[in-house]
Structure formats: C-alpha cells, structure tokens
Amino acid sequence: MRARTRAITRHHAMLLWVRIQKNASGRPGPNVITGQYRASWDVKVTTAGGQVSAVVFTEAPQSRRLKYDFVGVDQLGRQYRQPPYPHIEPAYRQTEPGVVQALRTGVLPR
Numbered sequence: 001m002r003a004r005t006r007a008i009t010r011h012h013a014m015l016l017w018v019r020i021q022k023n024a025s026g027r028p029g030p031n032v033i034t035g036q037y038r039a040s041w042d043v044k045v046t047t048a049g050g051q052v053s054a055v056v057f058t059e060a061p062q063s064r065r066l067k068y069d070f071v072g073v074d075q076l077g078r079q080y081r082q083p084p085y086p087h088i089e090p091a092y093r094q095t096e097p098g099v100v101q102a103l104r105t106g107v108l109p110r
Helices: 003-023 061-066 089-105
Strands: 042-048 053-059 071-075 081-082
Touching: 003 042, 003 053, 042 061, 042 071
Parallel strands: none
Antiparallel strands: 042 053, 071 081
C-alpha cells in the first residue's frame, strides 16, 4: 500500500508542477521573459515514518511578488505596481480532486 500511495502522491505532485509551469507561461499568470521563473519550480517527494508527502516549490525571489502582488520600491530601487498573477492556486484547485479520488480508490488515472 505504501508504494501505491507514493506513486499516487508523486504522480499528482508532478501533475501540479506541470500545471503551475503552464500557468506561469503568460496571462492570466505571469508573462515569460527569460523562462527562469517557470524553470525554477521543483518537486520533492519524501517518505518518513510511514507517511508520504510531496512539496511543489520554488525558491525564486519573485515568487511571492508574482503570487500576491507588489506595490512599492524593491531593494534595487525599482518602482512596482504589479497585480497578482494567479498561477499556483488555479493549478492546485485543478489537481486536488484527482489526488483525493486516487488516494480514496488507490488507483492512478489512465
């Protein structure tokens, strides 16, 4: 059962990762200038103490600014009036029902 749970978790984490990257490829998400932000996303799946978890994350400095918004001056003195660009939550909301269903049934989608 643990191997199946790990496979389901990994599958849906990778699906979420792909959807976030797709949503970070232009409107309504952030525009692609260099592709660096989109490429900065990663997935980490861990198994510890009989539990499986997955984290889809980025360490890109602009991630919070793109997710929430930013109005003001940054550390380099650049002025911003940037609205939030929805790209993470829409991907999560699209992925969540599938992972819940797969964990409930123990079956990966085809």
